[in-house]
Amino acid sequence: MNPPTSETGSQFITLLASLMLVLQVLLAVQPMLITNIRIFALQSLLLAAIAGVVGSAYHAGHVYVVAALTLVGKVLFLPWWLERLVRQIKIEQEIRPFVNMPASMLICGALTVLAYVVARPITSLERLGSNTVAVAIALLLTGFFLMINRRKAITQVLALLTMENGVMLAAIALTTYGMPLVVEIGIFFDVVIAVMVLGILVFRIRETFASMDVSKLNELKW
Amino acid sequence: MEGIPMLLLTLALWGYVTGSLAGLVCWRREKLANLFSFGSAALAALCGIGASVVCLAGSATSFEIRWEFLESAVPYLKFSVRLDPLSAFFLLIVSSLGLALSIYSFGYARSFYGRKRVAVLGAFYNGLLLATTLTFVADNIWLFLIAWEIMALTAYCLVSFEHEQPETRDAGVLYFIMSHIDAGCIILGFLLLFQMSGDYGFDSLHGLGAKMSPGKRDAAFILFLLGFGIKAGIVPLHIWLPAAHPVAPSNVSAFMSGVLIKTGIYGLTRVCFDFLGTPPLWWGVTLLAIGMISAVLGVLYALMEHDLKRLLAYHSIENIGIILMGLGAALMFLHTAHPVLAALALIAGLYHTINHATFKGLLFLGAGAVLHATHTRNMEEMGGLIKRMPQTAFFFLVGAVAISALPPLNGFVSEWLTYQALLQGFGTTESLVRLVFPLSGAMLALTGALAAACFVKAFGISFLAQPRSEHAGKAKEASPSMLFGMALLAGACLLLGLFPTHFIRLMDPLTHQLTGQQLSARLSLADGLVLASLARDTGTVSTLGMVILSACLLPVPFALWLVFGRNSKTRRGPTWDCGQRALTPQMEYTATGFSKPIRMIFKALFRPRREVQREYDFSPYFATTLRFESHVEEVFERRIYRPARILIIRASRRIRAIQMGSIHAYLLYIFVTLLLLLLFAI
Numbered sequence: 021m022n023p024p025t026s027e028t029g030s031q032f033i034t035l036l037a038s039l040m041l042v043l044q045v046l047l048a049v050q051p052m053l054i055t056n057i058r059i060f061a062l063q064s065l066l067l068a069a070i071a072g073v074v075g076s077a078y079h080a081g082h083v084y085v086v087a088a089l090t091l092v093g094k095v096l097f098l099p100w101w102l103e104r105l106v107r108q109i110k111i112e113q114e115i116r117p118f119v120n121m122p123a124s125m126l127i128c129g130a131l132t133v134l135a136y137v138v139a140r141p142i143t144s145l146e147r148l149g150s151n152t153v154a155v156a157i158a159l160l161l162t163g164f165f166l167m168i169n170r171r172k173a174i175t176q177v178l179a180l181l182t183m184e185n186g187v188m189l190a191a192i193a194l195t196t197y198g199m200p201l202v203v204e205i206g207i208f209f210d211v212v213i214a215v216m217v218l219g220i221l222v223f224r225i226r227e228t229f230a231s232m233d234v235s236k237l238n239e240l241k242w
Numbered sequence: 243m244e245g246i247p248m249l250l251l252t253l254a255l256w257g258y259v260t261g262s263l264a265g266l267v268c269w270r271r272e273k274l275a276n277l278f279s280f281g282s283a284a285l286a287a288l289c290g291i292g293a294s295v296v297c298l299a300g301s302a303t304s305f306e307i308r309w310e311f312l313e314s315a316v317p318y319l320k321f322s323v324r325l326d327p328l329s330a331f332f333l334l335i336v337s338s339l340g341l342a343l344s345i346y347s348f349g350y351a352r353s354f355y356g357r358k359r360v361a362v363l364g365a366f367y368n369g370l371l372l373a374t375t376l377t378f379v380a381d382n383i384w385l386f387l388i389a390w391e392i393m394a395l396t397a398y399c400l401v402s403f404e405h406e407q408p409e410t411r412d413a414g415v416l417y418f419i420m421s422h423i424d425a426g427c428i429i430l431g432f433l434l435l436f437q438m439s440g441d442y443g444f445d446s447l448h449g450l451g452a453k454m455s456p457g458k459r460d461a462a463f464i465l466f467l468l469g470f471g472i473k474a475g476i477v478p479l480h481i482w483l484p485a486a487h488p489v490a491p492s493n494v495s496a497f498m499s500g501v502l503i504k505t506g507i508y509g510l511t512r513v514c515f516d517f518l519g520t521p522p523l524w525w526g527v528t529l530l531a532i533g534m535i536s537a538v539l540g541v542l543y544a545l546m547e548h549d550l551k552r553l554l555a556y557h558s559i560e561n562i563g564i565i566l567m568g569l570g571a572a573l574m575f576l577h578t579a580h581p582v583l584a585a586l587a588l589i590a591g592l593y594h595t596i597n598h599a600t601f602k603g604l605l606f607l608g609a610g611a612v613l614h615a616t617h618t619r620n621m622e623e624m625g626g627l628i629k630r631m632p633q634t635a636f637f638f639l640v641g642a643v644a645i646s647a648l649p650p651l652n653g654f655v656s657e658w659l660t661y662q663a664l665l666q667g668f669g670t671t672e673s674l675v676r677l678v679f680p681l682s683g684a685m686l687a688l689t690g691a692l693a694a695a696c697f698v699k700a701f702g703i704s705f706l707a708q709p710r711s712e713h714a715g716k717a718k719e720a721s722p723s724m725l726f727g728m729a730l731l732a733g734a735c736l737l738l739g740l741f742p743t744h745f746i747r748l749m750d751p752l753t754h755q756l757t758g759q760q761l762s763a764r765l766s767l768a769d770g771l772v773l774a775s776l777a778r779d780t781g782t783v784s785t786l787g788m789v790i791l792s793a794c795l796l797p798v799p800f801a802l803w804l805v806f807g808r809n810s811k812t813r814r815g816p817t818w819d820c821g822q823r824a825l826t827p828q829m830e831y832t833a834t835g836f837s838k839p840i841r842m843i844f845k846a847l848f849r850p851r852r853e854v855q856r857e858y859d860f861s862p863y864f865a866t867t868l869r870f871e872s873h874v875e876e877v878f879e880r881r882i883y884r885p886a887r888i889l890i891i892r893a894s895r896r897i898r899a900i901q902m903g904s905i906h907a908y909l910l911y912i913f914v915t916l917l918l919l920l921l922f923a924i
Contacts (some may be wrong), residue, residue, distance in 0.1 A: 060531050118906070164916070168909045176905075 024109065029077045033070055037152040037189060038084065040066045040131065044162050044182055048124045053113050057099050060178055064094035067185050071192050077192060081142070083192065084168055086204050098181065098215055105219055109226055117169040124169060131161040152193040159186030173222045173235045177215055193229075196233050245324055250293035251379065252311050254337070255323075257286025258372035265364035272360045276351045279364025281370055284344035290337030290375060297330040298748040305751060308445075319388075327751035328516070331509045331592065331686035332378040334748075335599045339500045340732065342827035346607050346727025347493045349720065353614050354491075363403060363491065367398040370497065377505050379743035380465075382442045383432045390428065390505070394421035397502060400494040401486045413485040420472050420482040427469030428509070433460040435517060444516075446577060451519030459518060459649040466513045474506025474562045478878045484543070487555035488619060490622055492610020495551060499558045500603040507565055507595055514573060515756040521573045529570030529677060534682050535691040537563030539847075545696045545840050546848065546874045548833045549619045550609045553700055554602065557645060559687060561598040563658060565591045565683055571663050576757065578670050583663060583757035586776060589749055590659035597652040597738055601644035601688045610640035611724055612704060616718035621700065621833045626709035630717040638730040641695035644735045647690045648847050650785035652738035655773065660686060660785055662775035695840065703833045710827045725743055740786045834872060841874070849875040 035098050043063040050056055071087035074080070104236065117124060135158035142153045163183030184207070225231075260567035265279030297305060302616035305326065325333070347367070351360045355630040368828040373396055398421070402414030438454050439446040451459050459568040468479070475483040483503070487495045510529075514521060540560030568591025575584035611634045612627060612903040613619055619733035644651035647658075664686065694790045708713035719725075738745055750760045772784040819825050841850050852872040862909075 134917070134920065139923060161917075164909070164913050168906055168913055 029073055033193065034151055035087040036066045036073070037155040037193070038097070040189065041155050041158055041162075042187065043129050044159055045125065047178075047182065048162065048166055048169075049121045051116075051121075053111070053115055054103060054177065055168055056115070056143070056178055057069070057102050059150055059159050061095050061099040062182060063182065064090055064099075066096060067188055067192075070189065082204075086188075086192065086208075089208050092228055092238060094181070094185070094214060101219070102174065102178070103216070105222065111172065111174070111221070115170060115172070115175055117171070118127050119169050124165075127165060128162045131165060135161055153190055155195065156186045156190035156233045159183065171213050173218065177218045177222075180218075181211065181215070247293040247297045247330075248309055250296070250477075251323065251325065251333070252291045254286040254289035254310060255372060255375065256280050256534060257376065258368045261286065262272060262365045262368035262372070264360040265368070269361050271361070272355050275361040275364055276348060279361070279368055280344045280347045280351065280590060281362075283347075283368050284341055286345060286368075287340035287901075288851045289339045290354070291341065293325065294330040294334035294337060295748075297325050298315050298334065298438075298751060301751055307503060312512065321385055321441075321623065322381040323376070323379040323385070324444065325379060327755045328508070328893075329379045330630060331596075331752050332410040332504065333375065333750065334503045335504060335596050336371070336374050336378060339497065339599050339603050341498055342492050342730040342734075343607070343726045344727075345722050345730065346496075346610075349609060349722070349724035350493050350614065352490070352721070358403065363400070366396045366399045366403075367494065367497075370400060370494070370502075374497075374501055374505060374645070378508055381444050383436065383447075384442055385443075386444075387429060387432070389423070393502070393505065393517055394418075394425060397421070397494075397498060401490045401498075403491055403494070404489065407489070410489040413482075417482045417486040420479070423700045424472035427465045427472075427514055428733065430467060431462050431465035431513070434458055434465070445518045449519050450517050451521075455519075456522070460522070463514070463518060463521075466509065467528070468514070470506040470509035470765045470882075471512070471532070472506070474503050474566075475536075475559050476532050476562060476566065477539045477559060478882055480536070480540075480559045481878060481883060483559060484547075484552050484555040487558070488549055488551035489605075492551070492613060495555075496603045496606035496610070499555065499606055500599040503562060504595055504599065505589075507562070507569070510566075510569060510586075510758070511592070514569070515576075521577055523574065523577045523675065526570045526574030526577060527574070527675060529566050529573060529680055529757045530682055533563045533566030533568075533570055534685040535563070536560065536566065537764040538685055540693075541692040541696060542840070542844055543846065543874075545692060545699070545837045548621045550612065550621050550624075550700065551606070551619050553621075553696070554605050554609060557605075557693065558598075558602060558698070560693065561594065563646070564657065564686065564689065565598065566626075567591070567686060568594060568660050568663060571667055571679070571682075572659075572757075573665065574675075575663075575670060580670050581695060581757045581759050582761065582764075582776060583670060584668055584759050585753040585757045586659065586666075586765075587663035588753055588756060589746060589761065589765075590656055590663050592749065592752065593659060593738075593742075593746070594653075594656035594786055597644070597656045597735075600731050600734040600738065601641045601651070601653060603656060604637060604641035604728055604735060605645065607632055607724070607728045607731065608641060611720035612638075612717075614724075616711075616712070616713045616722065618713055621703045623711040624709070624714045625711075625827060625830065626705075626714060627717055628705040630709075630714075631705075631719045631726050632730070633778050634720050635701075637725070637732050638705065639701060640732040640735055642701050644739070646697050647784075648694070650736075650739050650789045652735050655739055655742040655785060657686065657690060657784075659775075662781070666776065699833055699836045703831070703836065708825070708827045710830065740789065741770070742785065742848040743772050746840070747771075789914075847877065849877075851875070 039192055040063050043059050043066070047059050047063075050059060068087045068090040071083055075083035075087060119127065127241060134152045139154035139157050160183050163186060165181050166179035166182065170176050170179060187207070188204075191207075261279045261282030263284055265275040268278065269273040292746075305328075306324060306362065308322060308324040310320060314321050347364075351363060352657065354360050355413075364648070370393060370886065373389045373393035377386060377393055378390055380386035385541070396412055398418045402410055404410050407413070407854055414418050434454075435447055435450055436442065438458070439450055454462070471505070472479045472482075487499055490498060494901065514764045539559050540558070540563055543557035543559065546552050547556060568587050568589075572584045572587035575581070575587060579877050609619075611631065612624065613633075615631060616627070619623070643652040647653040661683060664679050664683045670675050710718075716891045720728075735818070746765055747762040747770075750762045754760050761776075764776060765774055766772070767782060771786055772782050774782040817825060819829075822829075841848055850872060852870070855867075855869040858865045902908075
């Protein structure tokens with residue numbers, strides 16, 4: 021089926037996607053944990069909006085379902101749950117990454133360039149939202165970098181979630197209808213479960229090591 | 243005609259699935275679980291026999307039926323199965339042994355009541371039968387590999403069924419490791435093939451070797467030889483076999499020895515004859531050489547064993563060697579463009595495959611019955627069982643005669659065919675390579691003689707004379723279902739031995755498929771009563787004739803007695819006991835003693851060690867205790883596997899340096915790999 025090449029829709033999606041990337045870079049340099057969680061919520065909201073636009077452009081009902089799931093799960097539930105977790109275990113608010121803020125920003129920039137280079141064969145396709153693939157890969161790579169750069173388990177969970185946002189973005193924007201609904205729901209529940217498990221793990225790590233710093237896990241090695 | 247085998251095979255596959263689940267449903271009701279799981283396995287096996295017989299008997303030339311027995315939602319993965327003559331032949335093996343084993347298992351599983359979960363045994367047993375059947379009929383690489391892996395895992399679970407014993411756990415782990423090395427080799431081999439064909443279906447692999455470069459073809463052959471060789475248990479990749487077979491429950495050991503290791507033979511046949519095209523000479527020579535080494539070393543190590551099931555396991559290695567001799571010779575004949583001889587050698591090898599499945603299955607079942615009754619696998623603690631378990635003894639004897647290649651049973655027929663193929667091979671080529679044929683013939687003769695010696699020992703020490711232990715003295719005859727299972731296999735041994743020409747007719751489609759020849763008409767004389775070899779002057783044999791002849795000769799001694807001996811007096815007296823007061827089991831010939839001459843002849847190989855410790859109070863002539871130990875060196879374990887293990891552990895220690903225990907480092911590894919791959923993709 022030929023996708024309707026709606027010019028405004030395409031531009032709108034690109035705009036939203038680039039905003040997601042901006043928020044991702046903001047995550048890399050923002051030191052406050054609670055703010056980080058809220059930035060993530062905002063990013064997910066943009067993702068939900070993209071899903072909504074794609075759904076209306078293709079008149080694909082199940083993409084609306086994805087949008088709704090994202091809205092409920094990643095915009096409302098997970099941020100709320102993570103904030104509660106932060107309050108419960110009363111960790112300090114400041115994130116101290118391994119690489120300092122300016123350097124992180126540069127690395128994020130480099131990764132974004134790499135993402136655009138890698139995605140070139142796909143972005144050259146004339147399709148609705150095909151240029152968002154580069155953004156999606158950039159989200160993935162920077163998310164990965166964030167995960168390596170953070171010390172505390174909870175910030176790593178956050179980074180993982182932004183990576184997952186990238187994957188969702190690619191899935192929604194690239195494939196014509198998004199993926200089959202079953203796959204999307206599957207991924208979604210995977211993420212929720214992963215966050216739950218990681219949340220419990222955070223408690224455990226703190227109980228055992230009296231800290232949330234995963235660097236201390238190397239004491240487990242014999 | 244196509245519909246019936248399809249239906250039967252599908253029924254068989256689902257029958258195994260049902261059997262697996264049905265047992266688990268009645269988890270706590272042991273009797274029901276036993277009945278359901280093994281009953282359903284028996285019915286499924288019956289369907290499998292039906293499917294293969296309809297296929298093999300129904301068509302004179304090659305046939306091929308393919309269909310999908312299950313819809314698959316995953317791309318590339320198709321659950322498509324095929325029944326071509328080769329698959330149908332191996333399906334016959336797995337199903338007929340499966341039938342006998344399932345019937346035997348009704349009685350055998352009772353020994354686990356209250357001790358172990360019969361449901362678990364039944365579930366894994368059905369799973370193993372299912373996976374093995376699927377391995378034989380899989381029509382694409384994925385399904386084959388999945389079935390192969392399930393087969394390895396279910397077999398592992400069955401080997402470790404009695405995991406309370408440390409010995410069992412060790413054997414299970416060894417089997418697990420070896421089966422994963424073999425799976426790895428096979429996956430690599432298939433990848434090489436896939437690179438060339440671009441498709442996963444077996445159809446696209448047919449005759450692929452002609453299109454491959456020689457280097458890749460040889461690499462694929464070596465990978466498959468290693469992979470399937472481990473499964474088949476060729477020397478020196480055999481070490482899992484004598485460890486795993488004895489500790490598994492006996493119905494499972496029978497299956498492993500009878501069918502599971504034959505999956506290696508199936509794989510080699512499929513790959514060498516179907517996929518890789520006309521072979522270079524050295525493939526055949528390699529197989530033949532491996533066959534010789536496996537046969538001779540297998541039987542020699544078997545002779546040194548006192549553990550009845552380990553002894554049988556070593557004999558499996560020997561028989562795999564004999565089968566490989568046939569296959570190797572067939573490959574050589576294909577190279578020298580003698581398709582008729584190739585067909586003969588192939589018939590010999592595959593005939594021995596089904597023969598080994600029947601008689602080795604029978605022997606393991608017999609050993610299982612003995613183990614069940616005496617609670618020991620050590621032959622030195624048995625003895626006198628022929629009085630206590632006469633029927634088991636009879637069936638074990640049938641198996642022993644068959645495996646020793648004595649006429650008129652089936653082992654004789656296939657070994658005779660192997661001799662014929664090997665001896666006629668001498669004339670096929672002018673090069674020096676032809677010397678390998680008489681040499682392998684001689685090795686086969688040596689193997690046969692040693693096997694006979696070994697089973698004189700196995701039967702004599704276990705079943706004859708007086709009981710050597712209290713357990714053996716209290717042994718009871720096996721239950722009817724166990725005896726019936728053994729009787730089925732003994733009957734199969736007899737039929738396969740007496741009517742070889744009729745059975746070879748079933749193999750016509752098979753040889754037609756793989757070599758383009760059909761030999762059954764040329765191999766049978768006098769309406770199939772006499773088995774002939776191809777050349778007129780090399781010989782014919784009729785097992786049925788031998789039986790009839792000896793039946794006719796039976797009255798002769800009686801007549802002689804009537805004429806000459808009627809007037810002589812019959813005296814009855816005690817056995818000569820050298821003046822001792824009574825004969826005790828301690829005076830009996832032991833297994834160690836029996837095999838001593840052979841141990842001495844092959845001293846260079848066995849490097850026997852012995853320790854004698856005597857303790858005495860006042861004079862060395864009156865020892866109070868005497869301790870005697872004798873060991874045979876396990877050459878492969880010491881010379882190959884131990885150094886390899888040390889090397890691997892040392893290398894692993896080095897590599898462990900990258901395991902820093904820091905999550906960030908691990909994430910970084912993944913990230914850098916990802917980036918490199920991305921850059922590589924640009």
